[in-house]
Amino acid sequence: MTANSFELAQGPTKPQRKIHWGRVAIYVILIAAALYYLLPVYLLIITGMKSFAEVSLARMWDLPSGLHFDSYIKAWFGKESEGIRGLSNNFMNSVYLAVPATLGSALLGSMNGYVLAKWKFRGSDVLFPLILFGMFIPYQSILIPLVQTLQRMHLYGSIPGLIFVHIVYGIPITTLIFRNYYAGIPTELVEASKIDGASFLGIYRHVLFPISMPGFVVVMIWQFQSVWNDFLFGVIVTSRPAVQPITVALNNMAGSYIVEWNVQMAGSILAALPTLLVFIFLGRYFMRGLLAGSLKG
């Protein structure tokens, strides 16, 4: 029996191979939407690739005549004769800032999540939302005393100061993600270890920590992305260009009229690249952090 005769045997109502216009419409809309979302990327890339001679408003949508990396070089190294500060230094500042801040708040979040999920105490159910509230507050409401306190601690205007700030205000979200993550791990596992005589620290080190990797990946991606992309703390805590993170430096560069658009676009790509790469390669974990951020995780 051939495939064809089998299909015939199904009856005469076999659907013809027709075009489903509804589905075509869905794809057309999706592709149009995708083009819209990619439009700024197109403009970023082509503008950044243009040579200085090609930059004109009338031709801003045209493709570049070839691959020119002058704009990237200028955005990265700057040009002293024109008074343009390069972003290389600030890029590295962001690296020195984001890595320790991410590790620090992830570790604290994991410790808090462990206690709040597996060692509940009287009042821990009140404490948890009180900690969570810290991730929703408008930071304007803490900036004034923050500056005063950092000055007293001799941390104001420095990268360590900024690291400290990001660790502290990262506690709520990292605690939330880890608490939900550990809540999903069977309590019997912890109870059994307790009966076996394992101590509080022993359970953390030998039972929970080794299976915490997925939680750490989600939290670290989330924290890295929010620290790297932060502007408010950067602009408040660091006033000297030499210690500013890249978002602040990019904003300064874009606000200065002497910097051409193609250099600004190249600078934007440089500033966006690390988090974009994380998104491209670890997008699945990015999604999880995102959904955890809406509490229901």
Next chain:
Amino acid sequence: MRHVRRDRLLSILFISPSVIAIAVFVYGFIGFTGFSSLTKWDALTPDFTLVGLRNYTRLFTIDRFLSDLRNTVTFTVLFLAACLIIGLFLAILLDQRIKAEGFFRSVFLFPMAISFIVTGVVWRWLLNPGTTQTGSSGVNLLFEKLGLGFLRWGWFTDPTIWHIPADSTVGAFLTRLGLGGLTSSYVGISLAMISVVIAATWQMSGYTMAMYLAGLRGVPDELREAARVDGATEVQVYRHIVLPLLQPITLSAVIVLGHISLKIFDLVVSMTGSGPAFATDVPAFFMFDTTFRGNNFAQGAAIATLLLIVVAALVVPYLRYTIRTEAEL
């Protein structure tokens, strides 16, 4: 038993650095800001003479602050509506067993990974209307090329505020009712704000898309199948079965996006600044200027405290509701 007690103590020790940090840096600082807002501290050297609510009442006489309130309302309403509608629409489309779903999802979501500063710089370039000397630029130029020149406008440089004019019939009627205040330009829509909404929606609509898509995936297939067997059309299945089940997601999205829009700062700073006649100014930016450029700390603290109160009014009931439903599970 000693063992247990030691573990209990250790668990408290484990969490105490964070608890102390949050107690000081969140609650202590909020308290300090609240206190500062009641003082005369209007220069670099603190002056803690109490002046009551003067800093608050004064705010409501400042043109910039009243413009900010109008802009925040405009922004929040348009931004939320755009994100929810676009996000839901894209999620429903992606839920139709689409080929390359992963690709589309990533394209709609990648702007979330980018800093608001980058978004602002790029969209300022995109929506830059151009001048009579330079000719059109950005999206305006694109419109011209596509033969849609009539769509050109000033984007974030347009100072127009849509409001009820006092000399119109409706305006005169309202004035007669003693509601003349509604004809003020502070009760209206700042058109320049639409540009900021476009950029913010470009960045954040993927977030609502992802949330709705996760929600749609949670709707059991049997439920839809049963409705289809009963003769429901695809539209009816969505309207009566699927959408009601997505309501908790809409609530979460409104809270998350709502508090972001109330705090919005980076995007405005990098994209438009205050705009013409404060057409794109927002409270967070006003607070920043007042406090850290103008050194009027008490006034800045008052703006910050008002912002916090509005955000708390939105978030606290939601946190209570979420924790309670979680406890019931």
